[in-house]
Amino acid sequence: MRVNFTVNGRPQEADDVWEGESLLYVLRERMGLPGSKNACEQGECGSCTVRLDGVPVCSCLVAAGQAEGREVVTVEGLAEFAEDRAKDRAKNGAEERAEDRTEGCSGTVRGSGGASASLDAAQRWRAHGTDSQTGEGLELAPIQQAFIDAGAVQCGFCTPGLLVAADEMLERNPDPTDADIREALSGNLCRCTGYEKIMDAVRLAAARQSEGV
Amino acid sequence: MAANGAPTTITQGSQTRGGIGESTLRPDGTLKVTGEFAYSSDMWHEDMLWGQILRSTVAHAEIVSLDTSEALATPGVYAVMTYDDLPTDVRTYGLEIRDTPVLAHGKVRHHGEPVAVVAADHPETARRAAAKIKVEYKELPVVTDEASATAPDAVLVHENRDDHHISHVPHPNIVHRQPIVRGDAGAAAARADVIVRGDYYFGMQDQAFLGPESGLAVPAEDGGVDLYIATQWLHSDLKQIAPVLGLPEDKVRMTLSGVGGAFGGREDLSMQIHACLLAMRTGKPVKIVYNRFESFFGHVHRHPARLSYEHGATRDGKLTHMKCRIVLDGGAYASASPAVVGNASSLAVGPYAVDDVDIEALALYSNNPPCGAMRGFGAVQACFAYEAQMDKVAKELGMDPVEFRRINAMEQGTLLPTGQPVDSPAPVAELLRRVKAMPMPPERQWESSEGADVRQLPGGLSNTTHGEGVVRGVGYAVGIKNVGFSEGFDDYSTAKVRLEAVGGVPVVTVHTAMAEVGQGGVTVHAQIARTELGVTQVTIQPADTQVGSAGSTSASRQTYVTGGAVKNACELVREKVLEIGRRRFGSHHPAWATAELLLEGGKVVTDGGEVLTDLVDVLEDEAVEVEEEWRHRPTEPFDLRTGQGNGHVQYSFAAHRAVVEVDTELGLVKVVELACAQDVGKALNPLSVVGQIQGGTTQGLGIAIMEEIVVDPKTAKVQNPSFTDYLLPTILDTPTIPVDVLELADDHAPYGLRGIGEAPTLSSTPAVLAAIRNATGLTLDRTPVRPEHLTGTA
Structure with missing residues (x-):
């Protein structure tokens, strides 16, 4: 069969797709996007996590045909996706502020609550003496840069799925508590890090987001 | 191309500057966060085929007949190969002993053994074709434990052994046996005021690296092959692959692809030879990627072990002697079993000074899944048992368990059971002191102004308790791991x-x-x-x-x-x-x-x-x-009778304190914190060092309360080959892991560094077990601990 859907903002088409192929297989083997990973292919590890019409899904459990006509975001498109979102927010924020002025209000855009890390606390985790070209010349989403800076990447096989899941959580919950982070990422297995540096990375991205944007 | x-x-x-001692960032970090880093399963080549391995559905059987005709006739299939299609007389491989058939020859010795390989133009076509291969098995009795392996009428797993261990083992179903005797444990026992014995069981753990076994073999015009592969040692693979293909080593050109974790599970070959065989047979590039189910059959696991220990001590807390027997189940093929025996025996007493010891460790051949290397390599199983013993002896003496360990802690200059002096810093007591001095996590941290946050409680989001029946416990453990290849290996x-x-x-x-x-x-x-x-x-x-x-x-x-x-x-x-x-x-x-x-x-x-x-x-x-x-400086083999010899290069020490909360009614455990102190000699990259310690600690937590490959003792078949049934720690199961890094230089090593990756996996498990015992008062002599062991319903 032929399948059409949008991947990372661009229309894609795949021919001769066998009906049993997963979205993951079509992304990896037919569209040249192997960033989404194939660690368990049974929906337990989360390394194949992509956004399907905005919702994080295990692409190994989605039949390719189910994606027909829909929008998919993979790790390869995460930086652009995050950048577009930031632009939209800046634009909407400007409009909101304009409305605020007409109504004579001066409220803050974003509320906060819970016991999330401050920027200072989060940045304690930042590596010192950074001298790699990591990130140089390449636009990264804040969560991607935070994973590098916090040492959250070892073998890296779980990383794409975790990035998509963590980015989606921060979109919904920009100021997460540690328990919120753990709950949101509980569908993503990592075998290398013991998750501590992943926690650090998400705290760091949240803190940079709240102070920087 | x-x-x-x-x-x-x-x-x-x-x-x-970015020199040693700085936390410079990974050079592959950007590629890994953008999805561009090419792992072995991401390899792609125009016109490539997909390989599929047919594996045995039974553990021990003669192959009566094998019919590939229907598979071969399937449209899209390019090749089907069995033992008879192997190109040379070299048809086995192995790390130390070449006992593993590339494809089964008339017999299978474990569940999931490769029988045939298929190449097709689509992975599903290859899978379906493999399923059409007709194999008729005549089942044989299975060897599953020491009793069935060494009974007078025991079935031999390998009938005609000619390896270099056969002359010194007491039975052909024993791969290797290493006794270590120093002093006179029998005489020393007479000085003991208390004698404590214990029998322990350590379950079979899986490395569970996330990147599946995979690779791409591309046939070359010169008759050779280019192999892109995820492995732990390219040249060891090469030595095993080339003779099977009938190629000189320089015609098998191997390049490391991105490796999605290893932890010992990629020391042995998996699909390397199969992909090359299919590529050479079809003249086309062949990619093989295991799915998770196959991965559980496609690599060796951590040896399950039965350990029996006896320790004696005087009233003032000094250990008098130690006797132990460690039986490791090596499964159907030797893999790294001999070296695992060497580690388990030589490190069986742990990081303690005991002059009079009597140790025996051995690995069985059985029809269980083959076991070999996994992070900690024999030292993990021993640490679980000797640390349980330390707590038992301390309790018998009415002493604080950390104080008892301190009294007996090894120091620089202490002799190992092998007679080898530890000639670099051995800060065992200091690591325990440090880990004990770390601040304790607050009590009842699930309580908040809005009621109980169940995510912080045993049972978590299952919402099984709001704190009722929840008891806290604290436990300590410390371990010793050798660094580098031992026993005279040219490393x-x-x-x-x-x-x-x-x-x-x-x-x-x-x-x-x-x-x-x-x-x-x-x-x-x-x-x-x-x-x-x-x-x-x-x-x-x-x-x-x-x-x-x-x-x-x-x-x-x-x-x-x-x-x-x-x-x-x-x-x-x-x-x-x-x-x-x-x-x-x-x-x-x-x-x-x-x-x-x-x-x-x-x-x-x-x-x-x-x-x-x-x-x-x-x-x-x-x-x-x-x-x-x-x-590095050379080592020497252990004497086969006495176990004496300067067998090790270097040692690595870590200590853990575990804080757990146990729902005693349901038997659910929440590890609240798992603190670690480790001596790393010199932290070349502190960020990576801490990452290794936290990762190793978490794998130890996994074996303590979650992870076990369950093998049916009647059939030797694996019961849980999936991430649905084999439970890995998630981010919800894993606590905060504060790390205290000590840097005492080892003057023999570059920059004074110590190898650090494995030590944290040793003491993590017994610390968690000790904490659960502390919370519940139960004996708990096996790992992993499951709810039924805590509620008395096992």
Whole structure:
């Protein structure tokens, strides 16, 4: 069969797709996007996590045909996706502020609550003496840069799925508590890090987001 | 034609120094967060086929008939191969003993053994064709434990052994046996005021690396093959692959692809030979990727073990003696079992000073899944048991368990049971002191103004308790792991280092065959090159077999050994550069002849800091290149009767304190905190060091309360080969892991460093067990602990 859907903002088409192929297989083997990973292919590890019409899904459990006509975001498109979102927010924020002025209000855009890390606390985790070209010349989403800076990447096989899941959580919950982070990422297995540096990375991205944007 | 997804050369460099001791960031970090890093399962080649392996559905059987005709006739299938299609007389492989058939020959010895391979134009076609191969099995009785392995009428797993261990083992179903006797444990027992015995069981753990076994074999025009593969040791693979293919080693060109974790599970071959065979048979590139189900059958596991211990102690808390017997189940093929026996026996007493010991460790052949290397390698099983014993003895004496350990802690100069002195710092008591001194996590941290946050409680989001029936416990453990390959193995590594001026800037290129499996060796190699050659820009070339062997990425050895090789090669390059400098500029300044010269910040400087010249002016158009092997000091085998011998290179120590909360009604455990103190000698990259310690600690937590491959004792069949049924710690199961890093230099090692990757996996498990015992008062003599063991319903 032929399948059409949008991947990372661009229309894609795949021919001769066998009906049993997963979205993951079509992304990896037919569209040249192997960033989404194939660690368990049974929906337990989360390394194949992509956004399907905005919702994080295990692409190994989605039949390719189910994606027909829909929008998919993979790790390869995460930086652009995050950048577009930031632009939209800046634009909407400007409009909101304009409305605020007409109504004579001066409220803050974003509320906060819970016991999330401050920027200072989060940045304690930042590596010192950074001298790699990591990130140089390449636009990264804040969560991607935070994973590098916090040492959250070892073998890296779980990383794409975790990035998509963590980015989606921060979109919904920009100021997460540690328990919120753990709950949101509980569908993503990592075998290398013991998750501590992943926690650090998400705290760091949240803190940079709240102070920087 | 290069395969798509071939590894990218990684270049690092910018303004800052980035030498050893700094937390420089991974050079492959950007590729890994953007999804561009090419893992072995991401390889792609135009016109490639997919390989599929047919595996046995029974554990022990004769193959009565094998019919591939229907599979071969399936449209889209290019080849089906069985034992009879193997091209040479070399039809087995193995790390130490070549006992593993490439494809089953008339018999299968474990559930999931490869029987046939298929190549087709779509992975599903290959899978369906493999399912059409008709295999008729005649089942044989299964050997599943020591009793069935060594009974008088026991079925032999391997009938005609001719390996070098057969002459000293008491039974052909025993792969290797190592006794270690020092002093007189029997006589010393008479001095003991208390004697404590215990029998323990350690379950079969899976490495569960997330990147599945996979690779791409591309047939070459010269009759050879190019193999892109995820492994831990390229040259060990090569030695096993080439003879089966009937090719000289230089016609099997191996390149390391991205490796999605390893933890010992990639020491043995998996699909390497199968992919090459199919590629050579079809003349087309062949990719094989295991799914998770197959991965559970496709690599060896951590040996399950039965351990029996006896310790004696005097009233004042001094250990008098130790006797133990450790039975490891090696499964159907030898893999790394002999070396695991060596570790388990030589480290069986743990990091304690005990003069009178009587130790026996052995590994069985059985029809259970083959077991071999996994992080901690024999030392893990022993640590679980001797640390349980330490708590038991302390309790018997009415002593604090940490104080009891302190009294008996090994120090620098203490003799191991093998008679080998520990000739570097052994801060066992200090690590325990440090881990005990860490602040305790607050009590009842699930309580908040809005009621109980169930996510912080045993049972978590299942909402099984709001704190009722929840009891806290605290436990301690400490362990000792050897670093590097032991027992006389020639454990060398090779590094090629090149220094040249590119566009007016000095650039170093480091080329080794070290398998980067996630540990961060590539980061460290660049740091070493910067430190030794004073150059900022370092390029790390992809690992392949075009350079000499780097040895295995195992035994916590790569930073020590390949790091040592890179350091050594850099030093030789520096000598050559200074020689050129003396020739060209010697007459310009007397310091060229008289002073100690260094390379720093791209310049030649005296040890007093005076700049003599720019490095690029010395180099001009000349590239200085050195490829050199490097060895740590040699070791020797253990005596086969007494176990005496200087078998080890170096040791690594870690201590843990576990804090757990147990729902005693449901038997659910929440690990609240797992603190670790470890001596790392010298932290070359502190961020990576802490990452290794936290990762290793978590794997220890997994075996304590979650992870076990369950094998049916009646059929020897694996019951839970999936991530649905084999439970790995998630981020919700894993607590905060505060780490205290101690740096006491080992003067024998480069920069004083210690191999660090494995030690945290040892003491983590017994610390969690000790904490659960502390909370519940139960004995708990097996791991993992499951709810039924805590509620008395097992």
